[in-house]
Every structure is written in structure tokens, then in C-alpha cells.
Amino acid sequence: MAFQHDAMGPGGPVGSPVPGVPRGITRRALLGAAASSVVASSALARALQRAGSESLDGVSLVVAQHELRTDRLRLRDLRRAQGVDGAVTPFVLVGVTAPGGLAVDEEHTGWVRTRGADGWSEWMPLVFAPSERPDGDEAAGGAPLTSQPLWVGWSDAVEIEVPGAIDGTADVHLLRETPRVLGWHGNEVPASSTRAPQPLIQSRESWSARDFKGTPQIASELKMAIVHHTVNRNGYAAGEVAGMIAAIQRYHMDSNGWSDIGYNFVVDRFGRAWDARQGGTHNAVIGGHAYGHNTATTGIAVLGDHQAAWPSGSAVEAVTALAAWKLDLHGCDVAAPVWYSSPATGKSGTYQRIIGHRDVGAAGGGTSCPGQYLYPQLGAIRAEAHMRQLGLEDIPLSSIYAEAVAWMVRADITTGTGSPPRFRPLDVVSRGQMALFLWRLMGQPLEVVPHGFLDVPPGSFYDDAVRWLAGAGITGGTGPGRFGPADDVTRAQMVSFLHRLAGEPGDNPAHGFGDVPAGAYYEEAVRWAKAHGITGGNTEGLFDPRRGVSRGQTALFMHRLASRKAAWATGADTPPSARF
Numbered sequence: 001m002a003f004q005h006d007a008m009g010p011g012g013p014v015g016s017p018v019p020g021v022p023r024g025i026t027r028r029a030l031l032g033a034a035a036s037s038v039v040a041s042s043a044l045a046r047a048l049q050r051a052g053s054e055s056l057d058g059v060s061l062v063v064a065q066h067e068l069r070t071d072r073l074r075l076r077d078l079r080r081a082q083g084v085d086g087a088v089t090p091f092v093l094v095g096v097t098a099p100g101g102l103a104v105d106e107e108h109t110g111w112v113r114t115r116g117a118d119g120w121s122e123w124m125p126l127v128f129a130p131s132e133r134p135d136g137d138e139a140a141g142g143a144p145l146t147s148q149p150l151w152v153g154w155s156d157a158v159e160i161e162v163p164g165a166i167d168g169t170a171d172v173h174l175l176r177e178t179p180r181v182l183g184w185h186g187n188e189v190p191a192s193s194t195r196a197p198q199p200l201i202q203s204r205e206s207w208s209a210r211d212f213k214g215t216p217q218i219a220s221e222l223k224m225a226i227v228h229h230t231v232n233r234n235g236y237a238a239g240e241v242a243g244m245i246a247a248i249q250r251y252h253m254d255s256n257g258w259s260d261i262g263y264n265f266v267v268d269r270f271g272r273a274w275d276a277r278q279g280g281t282h283n284a285v286i287g288g289h290a291y292g293h294n295t296a297t298t299g300i301a302v303l304g305d306h307q308a309a310w311p312s313g314s315a316v317e318a319v320t321a322l323a324a325w326k327l328d329l330h331g332c333d334v335a336a337p338v339w340y341s342s343p344a345t346g347k348s349g350t351y352q353r354i355i356g357h358r359d360v361g362a363a364g365g366g367t368s369c370p371g372q373y374l375y376p377q378l379g380a381i382r383a384e385a386h387m388r389q390l391g392l393e394d395i396p397l398s399s400i401y402a403e404a405v406a407w408m409v410r411a412d413i414t415t416g417t418g419s420p421p422r423f424r425p426l427d428v429v430s431r432g433q434m435a436l437f438l439w440r441l442m443g444q445p446l447e448v449v450p451h452g453f454l455d456v457p458p459g460s461f462y463d464d465a466v467r468w469l470a471g472a473g474i475t476g477g478t479g480p481g482r483f484g485p486a487d488d489v490t491r492a493q494m495v496s497f498l499h500r501l502a503g504e505p506g507d508n509p510a511h512g513f514g515d516v517p518a519g520a521y522y523e524e525a526v527r528w529a530k531a532h533g534i535t536g537g538n539t540e541g542l543f544d545p546r547r548g549v550s551r552g553q554t555a556l557f558m559h560r561l562a563s564r565k566a567a568w569a570t571g572a573d574t575p576p577s578a579r580f
């Protein structure tokens, strides 16, 4: 293969004339291989599919090592389609790099079609998305302007229309591969303790990953998942996926000059998740997928073009399962939006935990990624991921209790009630449940002094909790020797419990409620709760002290208390799960 071959010399076009050339395209290149190679290479394509014929239950798969080589062709002053017979060795992936460069908020689209065993393909978009890249020095060595890698499957000719934004010369990168079956590999990612179950993740060995160049960098935390599409042909076969990921890695490393594949995970249309950038399954490895937003995020790329077609249900399910588990692993509630500030772009804001690449593009989006058919599904993906993190199906993401209950679940304050477990937010909370919630909130402190309540049986689910509550002076019971574990908790009792738990901070302003008698045992607690926004009273502006408190309201009260440092007395013990 002639390096920097000037493919644009005079010569007849290869293949049939081009019908329906997309408009707005200024230059085009056509490169072809000798027709005699088609037959032999079709056999190769079939061998490739056989070599990578995964069992789709994902338990194990045959690994094909893809020996990849990149051929570069230099296109200069392109005008019309011209081709050179035999100029191209059959290849599986196309990309274009050029000097110059675009601002990160600009996206341009060229067009590509390739000739495979069945003839010429449809025209496919070749996306130049400058924001789909690493931050900092990692991208410094590569070409300033690079298209995303377009995996096309076995092909022996290519025709390219570059966007008008590209001036002068461009390099066309054609990746070819030689599959070689190595053996069987299972999924070797270790299990982890999360509520959302860990999905099966195909290992890097399963797609013959090259090692990271240098050492992967790990962020101190993970805040959100960013979903992409790879803008590849949608009709790929299951056996081709390993080769596709390997080819994308090759392009990212050798053509773009990155350290590894940019994405942390790849998901295919068959619903399989693949470990992509090295070290990222259990760590917050800094990716190379969303410029300015690679730190503290994980990049999940769906293989396919979802500007052109809907993602498969299996792919959506795989993104959901992967995001729910990965965010859970790093302590992120899908219900709790998060503040993110980009040091690279200065852009900051509050984001959902699972977003699309376009949400963090520069002003105006800057990219259509992850495509018009995948992006609208992110809401449903978030809702389902939230439910899996909770394990409680009666607290949907749209519930006003969603964030508070998610926090309670993560802080081990509740696991729901009944079987299968539900939170039952409208049920009035019992004193036994309340004791358990408060005790767990404070990290289940040990108290050995007996509580002395005759209606709290030893070994009951709230026994330890009531012993601690009595020892800490938070409850004195409802009568001699009586705790009343099955009694409803009233709003007056609730604010009293919380006020005592917080160390009884005094000097609170007037509460303004007309139904709280002066001198009532809960009066100071109501002033405190109102002052710190833990309660605002009911819709009529009354406190309603004798009304029972629901489990959902309990979640809100506790979550607010755990979120407001000023509500706690100086020196008081604060919850381990406090959010301040």
C-alpha cells in the first residue's frame, strides 16, 4: 500500500455511476480495489463472522484476534469522483482526518459509500464531531480535524464526499483486519455490591483490545453517564461487533493519536455491553468521548446510527442496565440531578445523571449525538434505571418522593416493606418504623441499656432502635412502660423526634401557624422545622399537628434534615449519610 498515495490522478471511475448524490457536498473521492479480490474476500468476511460467533446469552464467546492495519491515502484538491483500480486493499472501517480544525461546537457531515460483496452500499453519513474527543493533552498529537470512525464491514472500494468545511488535503484512513480464532473467554469482571445488578460485560480480551498507551487516569468520583451513538452502519452482524470495536480503537489510537478507545463502554444492537477504555468497569476512568466533560463521567456508546434509525429494544435495555449499575457503583442516585462544571469549556450546570452527548455539547448543543431516535429514550432509560437502583417499583422517578427515597435506600435507611418490597409512600408511618428509620439514619448506634417498654418485644425489628431512641432521650414513650410501636406517628411527634435528634437547636423565629397552642410540647420543634424548611405546613397554612405522617412525607422530612447543616445544633452527631 502506497503511503500518501495521490489517489486523485486521472483515471476512469470505478463502479456504477453515483445516483442521488447528497446536496451541499463540494468534493468527492472514489477509491477502488481490483474486482478479482471480491470473491476471495467475501470468504474472508464469512470467516470473520464465524470466528466471532458469540453465544448471545453472553456467557462466553469465541474470541477472534483482529490484526488491524491502517492504510492512509492522501486526497488533494478533490473535485469529482475519480478512482484508481487496485488502489485499495479490502478494509472494514473508514475515517478521514485533515489539517485545519473545527471549533468544538461545530459538527459537519460528509458522506461515504462502500462496495462490499453485495455491491455498493447506501450513502452513509461521515460525522465530524470535534466535541467527541478527550480533554487535555491526550488529543494533542492527532490531526486537528477527524471524522468519527465509520465501520462499514468488508469492502473493497470507497467513495467519499467530504464536507465543504474541509479545505486543501485530507487523509483517508482505511482499516483492514485479519481475524484469527484464539479460544474461549468468559466474562471476568468481578461481582460488586450494588442494588442495581451488574450486567454481563464483555471483557477487553473478547475484542482483542490493545493496551492503553500509558496509564489510564482515574477521577476522584463519577457523576453521570453520557450516552453516544457511534454513527456506524446499523445492520451489522453479532459476529462483527468485536472487530468493529477493535477497529474503532485502532482509529482512535493511530489516526487520532489518543491513548485508547474514547468510550468507556460500548453497547451493541444485540444488547451486549462491552468493556471499552481500559480500567473503566469499576473505576471512574477518564474517557475520551465528550470534550470538556470526560472527567467524572462514563461514556456509553451505542453501536449504530441513531440519527437514521431507532435503537433496538435490546440496546436500550443494555444501556439502562449498564448505567443503573455503574452509577449505583459510584454512589449516584439517578433521581438526584448533579452540578457539573467543565474546567475546559467553562460550561456548567445541573444535569440529569444519564444524559446524551448533545446535553454537554458547546452552546446550542454542537452535536446531534446520540441521534434523534436514541436521545428521546433517555427519559425512559433514567426512569427505569432509577427503579432498578431502588428495587421499589412504587416510587417512580416522577414521584415527589423519588430523590428522598433514593437517598434513604442508598443510606440503608429503608429496604421497603412487604414482599416483593414496596415503599408504600401513602401509608401512615408507625412509631416502630419511625424508630427504625431514625436509628438507621444515625448509623445504627449500639445501646445496651434496656428501654423498659413492655410493648417492644425483644428481638422485634425495632427493638434495638427503640433502645437507642430511649437512651438518647428522643422518646419517653406514650405512657408508663408503653412505646406504642404500632401507633401512627403524628406530625407533632415527627417534628419533636427530628428536633431532639438534631440536638434541640433553640432561638427559632415564630412559626405563624394558628393551630399550634402556645406551650405545647412540640411548639419549639415546629418553630425549628419551619425555620429550616423541613415543613411548610399544609395547604391551608396550618401545621395540622394531630394528623398522621405518611411514609413518603417521612422520607421528605428526613431527607431535608440530612441536607441542611444549619438545622443541627453545634456539636450534635450528624448522620453518616448527611448531604452537607
Ligand SMILES: [Zn+2]
Pocket: 132, 227, 228, 229, 289, 357, 367, 369, 370
Ligand atoms: Zn457522542
